[in-house]
Amino acid sequence: MNRFFFLFLILSIHKIWAQQDPRFTIFNHNYALINPATVGSKDKLSLVTLHRSQWVNFGDGTPRTTSFSADIPVYKLRAGMGITLINDKHGIYRNTTFCYNYAIVAHTSEYGRLSLGTNVGFSQSTIDYESIQTDPHNLNIVKDPNLNFGENLSIIKPIIGLGVYYHDRIFKFGISMPTINKYNYYGLDGNNGFKTKHYFITSGVNLFINDNLKYNPRVLIKLTPNTPVQAELSNLIVWKKIGFGTTLRTAESISLIAAYTFGEHFNVCYAYDIVMFNKLSNKQFGSHEIGLNYIFKIPSTDLQQKVFHIRNKLKCVDFDRPGNKKFFKHVEDLFYDRN
Numbered sequence: 001m002n003r004f005f006f007l008f009l010i011l012s013i014h015k016i017w018a019q020q021d022p023r024f025t026i027f028n029h030n031y032a033l034i035n036p037a038t039v040g041s042k043d044k045l046s047l048v049t050l051h052r053s054q055w056v057n058f059g060d061g062t063p064r065t066t067s068f069s070a071d072i073p074v075y076k077l078r079a080g081m082g083i084t085l086i087n088d089k090h091g092i093y094r095n096t097t098f099c100y101n102y103a104i105v106a107h108t109s110e111y112g113r114l115s116l117g118t119n120v121g122f123s124q125s126t127i128d129y130e131s132i133q134t135d136p137h138n139l140n141i142v143k144d145p146n147l148n149f150g151e152n153l154s155i156i157k158p159i160i161g162l163g164v165y166y167h168d169r170i171f172k173f174g175i176s177m178p179t180i181n182k183y184n185y186y187g188l189d190g191n192n193g194f195k196t197k198h199y200f201i202t203s204g205v206n207l208f209i210n211d212n213l214k215y216n217p218r219v220l221i222k223l224t225p226n227t228p229v230q231a232e233l234s235n236l237i238v239w240k241k242i243g244f245g246t247t248l249r250t251a252e253s254i255s256l257i258a259a260y261t262f263g264e265h266f267n268v269c270y271a272y273d274i275v276m277f278n279k280l281s282n283k284q285f286g287s288h289e290i291g292l293n294y295i296f297k298i299p300s301t302d303l304q305q306k307v308f309h310i311r312n313k314l315k316c317v318d319f320d321r322p323g324n325k326k327f328f329k330h331v332e333d334l335f336y337d338r339n
Contacts, residue, residue, distance in 0.1 A: 022065040022088045024050050025247050025255045025271040027202070028218045028234060029291040032069045032084055034200045035176035036101035037117030037165035040073035040080015045296040054090075054273075054287040063090035071101065078105050080115065092128045097121065099159060099178075112168040119161040119178065123195075127153045157195070174202045199223040204234075214238040247271070253287075267293040 024033070030048040031038040047070050054063040071082025079102065086097040099121030106114045130152055163176030177199050204218035218234040228251065236245035236257060243259035254276055259269040273287040 022086055024052055025273055025289050026269050026291050027220050029269055030069055032071055032082055033067055034178055035163035035165055035174045036119035036161055037103045037115040037163035039071035039082035039101045039103050041167055043073055045072045048293045050291045052289045079103060092131055094126045096124045115165045117163045121159045122156055123159050124156045170206055172204050176200045196225055212240050265295050
C-alpha cells in the first residue's frame with residue numbers, strides 16, 4: 001500500500017513547494033554542510049560523516065541521507081578549505097551533491113574569527129521511473145511526458161553558495177545560502193521542478209558551568225520561499241566526555257540526543273526523532289541519526305603563528321605610510337596575528 005501511496009502522490013500532484021535541502025537533527029555536528037564559511041573553524045583537520053534514516057517502518061522509499069565532509073585551516077593563507085559530499089534518496093529520486101568550500105578568515109580579537117566563505121560544486125539528480133510499479137494494462141506512465149515517458153532521468157547542474165560565520169570561545173553566529181543559483185531538477189518542464197534558494201541562520205553559545213560541566217544551546221532557522229519558517233532549538237549538556245540533550249523542531253518533532261568522546265579526537269553522536277506535531281506521528285516509528293567526527297591535531301603553537309605573522313607582514317601593505325596609517329593598521333590587525 002505504501003508503494004501505491006507514493007505513486008499516487010507522484011501522479012496526482014501538479015506542483016508542490018517543500019524544503020529541498022537535506023536536514024540533520026545534529027546539525028551542530030557539521031555546520032559545513034549548510035555554511036561554507038565554517039570550514040577550518042575547528043583549527044584542526046576534521047573528518048565528519050552523518051547518516052539519517054527517516055520515518056522508520058513507513059515503507060519502501062523513505063528518506064535516507066548520508067554525508068561526508070573534511071575541512072582544514074590554512075594558517076599561512078588565513079583561510080579554511082574543505083569538501084562536502086551528500087547523498088540523499090527518497091522514493092524514486094536520488095540526489096548526489098559534491099562541493100569544494102573555501103573561507104577567508106579575519107581575526108577580530110584574540111579568539112574571535114569572522115569568516116566569509118563560498119562553495120562551488122555540482123548536483124546530480126537521478127529519477128528512476130522504471131522502478132514505478134503500475135497495472136500492466138495501464139500505459140499512462142509511458143505516455144506521460146511529465147514522467148519522461150517512463151525512461152530514467154539523470155541531470156547534473158552546477159552549485160554556487162555563500163556564507164558568513166563568526167565564532168569565538170563563547171558565541172557563534174552564521175548566515176548562509178548553500179545554493180544561490182536557480183536550476184531545474186528534472187529538465188522536463190521549464191515551469192516546474194526548480195531548486196529553490198534556502199537560507200540558514202545558526203547561532204549558539206558555550207556556557208562553562210564548571211570544569212566538568214558545560215551547557216551548549218544551539219538554534220537553526222531555515223527560510224525557504226513558499227514554506228513556513230522552521231526553527232530547531234537544541235539543548236546539549238556535556239559532562240566530561242558525555243553529552244545528552246534534546247532538540248525541538250517546530251511543527252514536527254522532539255529529538256533525544258546522546259554523544260560520547262573517545263580520547264581527545266573521536267566523537268560519536270546519536271539522535272532519535274519522535275514525530276509528535278503532524279499527521280505522520282502515528283504512521284511511523286521516528287527517525288534515526290548517527291554522526292562520527294574524527295579530529296587530527298595540527299601543530300599551531302604561538303611560535304608557529306608568530307612565524308607566519310613575520311613572514312606575511314613583509315607582503316602586507318605598508319600601513320605606516322602617511323595618510324593611510326589608520327586604515328592599513330586595521331587591515332593588518334584583522335588578517336595577521338598580533339599576539
